[in-house]
Amino acid sequence: MQLINMREMKERQSGKIKAIRARRELGRRIRDMGLVPGTEFLVKGRAPLKDPVALRIAGFTLTLRNSEADFIEVEVE
Amino acid sequence: MVHTIALAGNPNSGKTTLFNALTGARQHVGNYPGVTVEKKTGVYKIDDREFSLVDLPGTYSMTAYSLEEVIARDFIATQKPAVVVDIVDAANLERNLYLTLQIIEMGVPVCIALNMMDVAKSRGVRIDAPRLSALLGVPVVPTVARNGTGKKELMAAAAQVADTYAGPKELNVSYGEDIDSALAEMEPIISRGQFLTQYYPARWVALKYLEADEQIVSAGRRADAHVSEKLEQIAGRVASHLNRTLDTDAESIIADHRFGFIKSIIRQGVIEVENEQNRLYLSDQIDKVLINRLAGPFIMAGVVLLLYHFTFAFSEIPAAWMESGFAALRGMAEAHMAEGVLKSLVISGIIDGVGGVLGFVPIILLMFLGITILEDSGYLARVAFMLDRVFKVFGLHGSSVMPFIVSGGIAGGCAVPGIMAARTLKSPKERLATLLTVPFMNCGAKLPVFALLIGAFFASHKAWVMFAVTLMSWGGALAVAWVLRKTIIRGTATPFIMELPPYRLPTVRGVLIHAWERTWQYIRKAATVILAISILLWALMSFPGLPADQAEIFGPGQEAALAGAELRHSVAGRIGTSLEPVTELAGFDWRTNIALVGGFAAKEVIVSTLGTAYSMGEIDAEEASGLSRRLARSPQWGPLTAFALIVFVMFYSPCFVAVVCIAREAGSWKWAVFSVAFNTVLAFVLAVSVYQAGSLLGLG
Ligand SMILES: Nc1nc2c(ncn2[C@@H]2O[C@H](COP(=O)(O)OP(=O)(O)O)[C@@H](O)[C@H]2O)c(=O)[nH]1
Numbered sequence: 131m132q133l134i135n136m137r138e139m140k141e142r143q144s145g146k147i148k149a150i151r152a153r154r155e156l157g158r159r160i161r162d163m164g165l166v167p168g169t170e171f172l173v174k175g176r177a178p179l180k181d182p183v184a185l186r187i188a189g190f191t192l193t194l195r196n197s198e199a200d201f202i203e204v205e206v207e
Numbered sequence: 208m209v210h211t212i213a214l215a216g217n218p219n220s221g222k223t224t225l226f227n228a229l230t231g232a233r234q235h236v237g238n239y240p241g242v243t244v245e246k247k248t249g250v251y252k253i254d255d256r257e258f259s260l261v262d263l264p265g266t267y268s269m270t271a272y273s274l275e276e277v278i279a280r281d282f283i284a285t286q287k288p289a290v291v292v293d294i295v296d297a298a299n300l301e302r303n304l305y306l307t308l309q310i311i312e313m314g315v316p317v318c319i320a321l322n323m324m325d326v327a328k329s330r331g332v333r334i335d336a337p338r339l340s341a342l343l344g345v346p347v348v349p350t351v352a353r354n355g356t357g358k359k360e361l362m363a364a365a366a367q368v369a370d371t372y373a374g375p376k377e378l379n380v381s382y383g384e385d386i387d388s389a390l391a392e393m394e395p396i397i398s399r400g401q402f403l404t405q406y407y408p409a410r411w412v413a414l415k416y417l418e419a420d421e422q423i424v425s426a427g428r429r430a431d432a433h434v435s436e437k438l439e440q441i442a443g444r445v446a447s448h449l450n451r452t453l454d455t456d457a458e459s460i461i462a463d464h465r466f467g468f469i470k471s472i473i474r475q476g477v478i479e480v481e482n483e484q485n486r487l488y489l490s491d492q493i494d495k496v497l498i499n500r501l502a503g504p505f506i507m508a509g510v511v512l513l514l515y516h517f518t519f520a521f522s523e524i525p526a527a528w529m530e531s532g533f534a535a536l537r538g539m540a541e542a543h544m545a546e547g548v549l550k551s552l553v554i555s556g557i558i559d560g561v562g563g564v565l566g567f568v569p570i571i572l573l574m575f576l577g578i579t580i581l582e583d584s585g586y587l588a589r590v591a592f593m594l595d596r597v598f599k600v601f602g603l604h605g606s607s608v609m610p611f612i613v614s615g616g617i618a619g620g621c622a623v624p625g626i627m628a629a630r631t632l633k634s635p636k637e638r639l640a641t642l643l644t645v646p647f648m649n650c651g652a653k654l655p656v657f658a659l660l661i662g663a664f665f666a667s668h669k670a671w672v673m674f675a676v677t678l679m680s681w682g683g684a685l686a687v688a689w690v691l692r693k694t695i696i697r698g699t700a701t702p703f704i705m706e707l708p709p710y711r712l713p714t715v716r717g718v719l720i721h722a723w724e725r726t727w728q729y730i731r732k733a734a735t736v737i738l739a740i741s742i743l744l745w746a747l748m749s750f751p752g753l754p755a756d757q758a759e760i761f762g763p764g765q766e767a768a769l770a771g772a773e774l775r776h777s778v779a780g781r782i783g784t785s786l787e788p789v790t791e792l793a794g795f796d797w798r799t800n801i802a803l804v805g806g807f808a809a810k811e812v813i814v815s816t817l818g819t820a821y822s823m824g825e826i827d828a829e830e831a832s833g834l835s836r837r838l839a840r841s842p843q844w845g846p847l848t849a850f851a852l853i854v855f856v857m858f859y860s861p862c863f864v865a866v867v868c869i870a871r872e873a874g875s876w877k878w879a880v881f882s883v884a885f886n887t888v889l890a891f892v893l894a895v896s897v898y899q900a901g902s903l904l905g906l907g
């Protein structure tokens with residue numbers, strides 16, 4: 131177990147959200163999509179220029195930019 | 208009384224599909240007052256009762272950050288629909304219930320449509336609807352909107368809710384000690400002061416104050432500054448306490464508890480999953496190829512080319528039909544009307560003007576058929592995903608790419624559907640910047656101008672010059688977008704938190720309805736304004752007429768030359784002449800000026816007007832056909848002038864149809880006027896720079 135920033139995750143790596151450091155609009159948008167502490171996900175892939183990143187969460191796929199992933203702290207194996 | 212039923216839910220949960228299934232053809236598309244978000248209303252009849260249905264914008268939450276959320280929330284609170292039917296994607300229950308919870312908390316009558324039951328089933332997910340209903344205290348009806356399963360039962364349940372509604376339900380989610388005690392303190396203050404309670408339950412208002420919801424707080428200040436002050440104090444105290452002790456804010460705590468509440472409901476036997484969790488679904492398999500970092504971009508290019516071929520190949524035939532239809536009309540007017548001003552008005556003003564507008568219809572319809580298929584299948588979201596990084600550099604968004612391509616990003620599109628395609632962009636600033644820059648793309652109407660000039664002056668390097676022209680328009684558009692986003696549309700990038708919906712086969716009906724809606728909006732809105740403007744332009748180019756003694760000089764066989772003389776004498780001709788001292792800087796004479804003024808109506812007009820203007824003084828009418836040769840021979844023209852003109856045509860004011868669309872999509876004429884003025888000035892500066900620099904270097 132170790133804590134890393136979501137930006138540092140590799141493709142096909144899975145993790146669990148530990149904390150979301152964003153506040154206000156960005157924080158709310160992240161949470162509204164179901165990204166809350168405790169959520170497990172898999173990095174499904176990255177766009178051709180490595181940004182944004184696509185996450186596979188329970189029943190759906192979500193994309194966010196690296197600059198947004200920076201605010202998310204993840205627990206990985 | 209006709210009850211109103213509002214359809215709410217997450218994007219892609221099937222709202223529109225359900226709406227179509229319920230209302231059939233009895234629907235109407237408009238806008239919410241003052242904004243460009245679409246509002247669909249329709250009628251549903253059962254037995255002898257009639258319901259008015261409203262398809263609310265899709266949202267993930269009921270906060271006030273996006274326009275869609277504000278609209279959905281305001282509609283529910285102020286219009287007080289008899290029932291809110293919340294469409295929940297059964298295959299994505301947890302995330303969808305987050306919105307459900309917030310709707311129930313608003314204290315309105317709610318009924319849940321548990322949609323996509325077929326998808327859930329195929330994934331081995333079984334949902335106990337009665338149990339979910341019991342836990343949430345609202346009816347839950349399983350549906351498959353795509354084939355209409357469950358829609359009767361849903362409407363029966365909704366009618367029942369409307370008839371038996373007896374005040375807000377108490378769900379009383381616990382938000383943890385800090386928040387709960389603040390709520391307990393705030394609720395009595397709100398109830399006693401009857402503070403906003405005509406719209407919302409007291410607990411909900413208290414929650415919004417704790418979340419520091421700007422819209423509710425400012426509405427509260429207006430309603431009762433004193434009460435608002437007290438509530439803000441409590442909220443401020445909670446916020447600083449949470450910040451100090453937990454390094455977080457009330458919003459996060461509230462959201463976490465909502466999800467916690469949902470998890471606890473789901474765990475009480477609502478969901479049963481047969482197979483192992485998180486197995487790869489079909490969509491994930493497809494994504495392995497389609498958004499592959501290496502193969503993805505090539506496939507995308509192929510898809511875009513296919514869209515182009517599809518649109519232009521199939522629109523040629525109906526466009527030709529329309530053209531011959533209007534030609535027939537023209538012929539009839541020609542044959543049956545007496546010579547004179549009225550005839551000229553009918554032919555050149557009305558028939559040509561309306562024909563010009565309707566001539567776009569086949570392209571728009573087909574373009575939208577194609578785009579709707581891409582959108583509904585889920586592919587468009589992938590395109591945005593793959594290209595976001597590139598567009599972000601210029602202050603745009605991944606979703607800007609379709610509008611650019613449709614407008615002529617690969618040469619030969621049309622800015623009108625391009626501007627309308629910008630609707631898929633949900634971030635207002637990026638959307639505006641997109642709207643204002645897509646007209647720089649090389650639409651199908653600019654191409655004949657380029658073809659004429661390239662043919663006359665760059666015949667030996669045709670392909671290269673055309674390629675350079677395409678690059679220039681992209682470079683110009685992206686550079687302008689970058690400047691706009693740094694200046695008048697300044698602001699940080701809107702978060703790109705976007706769902707990649709699962710791939711789905713679009714339904715024929717859904718696609719047809721959607722494409723036709725957009726086309727019809729175009730016909731209705733554009734036709735009226737365009738007709739007026741084309742009559743105005745006709746008048747500019749026809750009046751005042753040439754005095755009889757001057758017209759007599761031209762004998763039979765010199766009609767073309769006569770037309771040229773008449774044009775010079777008209778208001779447009781005088782404008783062109785009076786502008787000459789200025790436009791000379793870019794190498795344009797009065798004839799070019801008239802053509803450019805005409806190009807304002809539609810860029811197609813440029814070539815034909817140049818033809819008329821250059822036929823002036825010609826003795827031999829036959830010569831009129833060889834405009835390209837004549838320009839090449841003319842002493843005032845050279846490659847440099849031609850290139851300056853290409854640059855000008857590429858960047859100057861969008862045509863009127865596009866301007867009308869910009870006004871509509873941007874929600875104000877201010878931006879339409881801006882794009883006319885800004886683009887023309889920019890184009891002029893660029894053309895002058897090209898011409899003057901070239902002259903200095905001796906290229907003239
Ligand atoms: N399999 C399945 N697909 C559905 C169902 N309802 C809607 N869809 C599809 O889901 C996609 C999104 O639906 P739409 O009505 O546009 O969602 P909206 O964004 O909520 O308006 C479309 O491709 C629909 O055909 C359903 O019950 N089952």
Ligand SMILES: [Mg+2]
Pocket residue numbers: 222223224265
């Ligand atoms: Mg919809």
